Amino acid sequence: MDGGSDLNIMYAKTLEKMGVDQTKLCPIRAPFHGVMPGRQAVPLGQIDLPITFGDQSNYKTKTLTFDVVGFPKTFHAILECPCYTKFMAIPNYTYLKLKMPSPHGVITVGTSFRHAYECAVECCGHATVVIAFEELTTLREEVIEEALDTKRSSGSFESVEGSKEVFVDPSSSEGKKVHIRTALSSK
Incomplete structure (x- = not known):
């Protein structure tokens, strides 16, 4: 979770593990900066994917556009401002939580400090x-x-x-x- 950009980023390896063929990517040539220090990145393409937060009793699904990058992955995806806007989510970086409204109450997504550090x-x-x-x-x-x-x-x-x-x-x-x-x- 990162709130400093207008891109949602997904790594090619993650897309591959999801079983999505890279031929489904829409071509894009606009480079972006900030993912690797001092280096610009040119995405392999863009893809729209349905994303769901929550569990069976309380969930919310929206379609997000991801820029797919081919460099080594540390994360599966990086969610940025477009995700937060679509889900009306509020990130809390201090507690590593993401909260959003849903029809059946608030959905909270979080991680441990140890995992974030690793x-x-x-x-x-x-x-x-x-x-x-x-x-x-x-x-x-x-x-x-x-x-x-x-x-x-x-x-x-x-x-x-x-x-x-x-x-x-x-x-x-x-x-x-x-x-x-x-x-x-x-x-």
């Missing part, structure tokens, strides 16, 4: 892996660009601009030297 830890783990992967990809691209520098011939060991000679072992009489760069990036 989901949050798993979500942070996924986000960390994604961000680390993107940083590694960027670093590899920079290294490849430097390696393909056309100013130097292949197999050349000439010193480059911004380098200096350093003795491998200053106390040795052999005088072996190496060239190191003086302008390396912080990465």
